Amino acid sequence: MKKSKFLLIVMVFFAMFSCSTDTIETVEESSVLEDQSELVLKEIINLGFSEKDILDMGSYFLVGDDIMFSKTGRPQRTDDNMTPKQRRTTYLVDHNTIGVRIDPSLPSNWKTATRDAMNHWNANSGSSIFLYETDYYWPYNGGFLFNPEIEVMSDSSDPLPSSTIAAAEFPTSDGMPGYRVRINLDFNPCTLTNNLRFYNMIHELGHCLTFAHTNTSFGTHIAGTPTSDSNSVMNGGTACTLSSGLSTGDRTAVDTLYPLGITAPTNVQAYHDGDEELTMTWNAVPGAMSYKIYNNIKETGKTGWYHYRTRTSNSYSRELKRKFRSGYKMMVTAVDANGNESKMTEANYNW
Template sequence: MYPKKIQLKYAICLALLVALFSSCAQKDKSTNEAAPEASIQEMTNYLTSLGFDKQKIVFEADRVIVESDIIMTLPELQQRTITWNKEKAGGPQTEQRRNTYIISNTYNNNVRIFIESSVPTAWRTAIQGAVNNWNAVNGTRLGMSIITSASGVYTRVFMGNAPGQSWIARAYLPTSNGRPGVSVEINAYFNTLSASQKLFAITHEFGHTIGFHHTNQTSGTHIPGTPTVDANSVMNSFVLNWAGFTSGDVLATQILYPQ
């Protein structure tokens, strides 16, 4: 039997240990709860630094949607944010120095596109036409092709259905490791668009998958030598009837993907 003083001493030590572990657990809990909010704030700061409107940034479970039709996965956005923070702190610069990633030479001469079976014929025609459009731009190494197997695919095209939403289609930007945007989603709500408008829309979305932002907005980095205003650019954020690339579209593609 321990003396009372020793028992009291152990009781005090035990109480202190319990309090310490409780405090640590509470601290860990608070840290874990605060992390997602801080992470989202940092990612938001990164996106607004590129010129995106904070009011047009929507975080979902595993991705973020900006300006209605530009998509990034959360892991990809987190990696971009980490790189951005390092660059702000004067750390090592990455190979990409423009804030907007483009496709590396490993992939850009044959961007393989797979079309899901659910995509209607009219949209398939537009997809083939969009591929032809980008392949016809002279003076670049950029090339696209449609493949019949999902094996080794770089960009997947599939149907979504968002009645009442303003987006006709939306696409992922290239990843930080130089791969094309992983997918283009078409809103079935706009199946009634004319063939010419469908062609414009898909050509536009493929533009996002290879690294272009909206011409008529301030996100991304202006490509030196190209117009700052280009009313008929395929990369404007509204859909027109297809009338071909503007000289600004062609020049921008030649600058990003020279032969």
């Protein structure tokens, strides 16, 4: 696909309600679950996409090579008074600490690429976005029932065209990120290297966070970003093109939409009394009303983290027999009065 230089844009996905600037249309829950093919197709076209670029894949429409629209949902209508250049939807992810499940059946090279891409997003110091690996889990003895917010999986259940390396969904009207990234393990237009897998996962996770293709005319120009950016990781049609990751313009866009709300805890230290008690301490964060404790879930044989406890002080203790402490890990975040959560900081283990 030929690259054209347009605006860095933000797009967000569909879902349970359809609305415009002045009118909100309420939809019966039962009707949302029905096939809405004609309505979804019409509204995708109204959003500014050409009908020739929309592929009917059975249970979903594929647009722009890697953007998925479910036929059981409704994309949000744009303001009819907007020009194509200004057209945008309104949904962003309403929180910044986001759990990602990586399907265990994926090949190891795609698992590594996904984890590296998550770390790349997390390393952007001007943004509050933090992606962490988790899994379905119901902790014992209190804790929190946890469901991952983004699932990274193969396209086996909904196959993609052989020329599409992966496809993602977009944030929904309830402020949740795009739920799925589907990877095409049969992609064949070029030989995939680990660097290409890494780049493509940065790109797809960007869709889940609300970013559409930089080099298209759909969406709204984000203030402070360039009017064209050939280095953007969010350019479309670049699955076989190496990238160094988020460009300066990309970082400005992310920082603008998801600015830092509260700083992360520092000097996080974990101690064990040598018998049965583990204690974690950290420096108090200005403006923090509470702290969330995350533990790894190694005792279940799964991979990742889950939110285990919330504390108002800058310390946390729990029973942990010495024989179980090997491989046990903890992280902590700060939460302000507005519910903004900081990035995670892992403990330094003193044992």
